Amino acid sequence: MSLTAAKVTSAKVAALYDAHVMKNYGKAPFTIVRGEGSYVWDAESRRYLDFSTGIAVNTLGHGHPHWIRTVQEQAARLTHVSNLFHVEGQGRLAARLCERAGRGRVFFCNSGAEANECLLKLARLWGRQRAGGKEGVCYEVITATNSFHGRTFGGMSATPQEKVQGGFRPLVPGFRHAEFNNLAAFEAAMTDQTAAVFVETIQGEGGIHPATTEFLCGLRDLCDARGCLLMIDEVQCGIGRTGHFFAYEAAGITPDAIGMAKGLGGGFPIGAAWVRQGYDELFTPGSHGTTYGGGPLACAAANAVIDVIEEEHLLDRVREQSAIWKGQLDDLIRKHPARLKGLRGRGYHMALVVDGDPLDLVALFRSHGLLCVRGGTDAIRLMPPLTVSPAELTAAVDIIDLALGTAA
Numbered sequence: 001m002s003l004t005a006a007k008v009t010s011a012k013v014a015a016l017y018d019a020h021v022m023k024n025y026g027k028a029p030f031t032i033v034r035g036e037g038s039y040v041w042d043a044e045s046r047r048y049l050d051f052s053t054g055i056a057v058n059t060l061g062h063g064h065p066h067w068i069r070t071v072q073e074q075a076a077r078l079t080h081v082s083n084l085f086h087v088e089g090q091g092r093l094a095a096r097l098c099e100r101a102g103r104g105r106v107f108f109c110n111s112g113a114e115a116n117e118c119l120l121k122l123a124r125l126w127g128r129q130r131a132g133g134k135e136g137v138c139y140e141v142i143t144a145t146n147s148f149h150g151r152t153f154g155g156m157s158a159t160p161q162e163k164v165q166g167g168f169r170p171l172v173p174g175f176r177h178a179e180f181n182n183l184a185a186f187e188a189a190m191t192d193q194t195a196a197v198f199v200e201t202i203q204g205e206g207g208i209h210p211a212t213t214e215f216l217c218g219l220r221d222l223c224d225a226r227g228c229l230l231m232i233d234e235v236q237c238g239i240g241r242t243g244h245f246f247a248y249e250a251a252g253i254t255p256d257a258i259g260m261a262k263g264l265g266g267g268f269p270i271g272a273a274w275v276r277q278g279y280d281e282l283f284t285p286g287s288h289g290t291t292y293g294g295g296p297l298a299c300a301a302a303n304a305v306i307d308v309i310e311e312e313h314l315l316d317r318v319r320e321q322s323a324i325w326k327g328q329l330d331d332l333i334r335k336h337p338a339r340l341k342g343l344r345g346r347g348y349h350m351a352l353v354v355d356g357d358p359l360d361l362v363a364l365f366r367s368h369g370l371l372c373v374r375g376g377t378d379a380i381r382l383m384p385p386l387t388v389s390p391a392e393l394t395a396a397v398d399i400i401d402l403a404l405g406t407a408a
């Protein structure tokens with residue numbers, strides 16, 4: 001059946017999914033067909049304020065004119081050539097990321113899991129070098145409890161959660177896990193075999209749990225003292241969402257490697273791994289690669305995202321507006337103490353801690369016209385686009401207030 005001639009309806013699309021698409025995702029009961037700014041519309045023309053942003057992807061909201069123009073022009077000129085050739089936009093994007101992360105080099109790929117996979121391979125290469133060229137001596141990576149690093153075998157093995165790992169064992173060897181934000185636990189987990197420590201600055205899927213400044217600074221010192229890499233997963237919290245381009249900047253540290261994706265392309269798939277100078281030449285020709293990574297179209301999209309972040313001063317805007325929004329969310333929590341238990345996060349990477357199953361409240365808010373995402377077992381993530389207006393931030397608070405009032 002083709003839906004191109006007939007009118008798209010949520011029911012028809014759901015039937016196609018039911019029959020033909022793998023059932024590995026839980027889904028909202030409607031199809032989104034259009035987006036503009038901070039809003040999306042479903043096939044039945046219902047409008048939703050989108051604070052899910054494709055799970056922290058739509059940095060500029062939907063249909064930003066500069067992003068559209070850039071992607072359209074690039075699509076018309078050149079879409080794909082492979083990494084057998086230089087791509088102008090890739091070189092320019094790498095330079096812009098190094099400007100923000102520090103001296104080093106960038107590897108481009110297509111997703112967060114792939115960016116992290118590059119970091120995990122970097123840890124192996126670093127460990128081999130540290131062990132005088134011997135493989136299998138220094139190869140362990142320590143990750144945190146409640147973390148999430150992706151669904152590839154490396155990403156799953158780095159993610160000590162039964163709901164991620166269950167059914168897929170045996171996993172990749174060489175991972176140890178220690179309690180998040182517990183420096184002593186990380187220190188205790190380190191051995192002569194440890195090549196790297198790998199943590200999220202803010203645990204996103206785990207429910208928006210920020211790493212403390214003391215923890216990140218302590219990890220930096222520990223890694224320096226032990227000759228281990230400090231690798232930071234910024235896939236969800238990076239690219240301006242917290243009011244810093246990279247969320248770790250607030251702690252004043254410099255990592256040895258960064259994984260990023262999601263918000264970088266603003267809706268076009270792209271991932272990137274930045275590696276600090278001194279480690280950036282561990283990868284040699286032929287040691288890693290991907291066909292699509294850093295293609296002209298993806299890099300045009302990512303360069304457009306950074307253009308707008310710079311030209312519209314979005315980092316300042318996130319910092320200023322989120323401070324006011326946080327006050328509104330605090331008021332909301334005081335007004336609905338039976339359902340809302342607290343607030344976690346920074347900037348536009350926020351979680352409302354809820355009483356009961358977060359999915360029930362996600363569905364309730366959705367029915368009142370607000371899209372948000374579950375975070376961990378006890379929270380709802382609110383992740384508006386960086387371009388959101390103050391009125392839209394207030395509108396989200398009003399929808400939650402109304403929805404909780406109706407459901408009381």
Ligand SMILES: Cc1ncc(COP(=O)(O)O)c(C=O)c1O
Pocket residue numbers: 055111112113114116148149150151200204205233234235236237261262
């Ligand atoms: C912190 C973090 N790392 C890695 C990933 C995996 O990214 P992707 O889904 O693009 O593979 C995610 C996805 O949610 C994430 O939040």
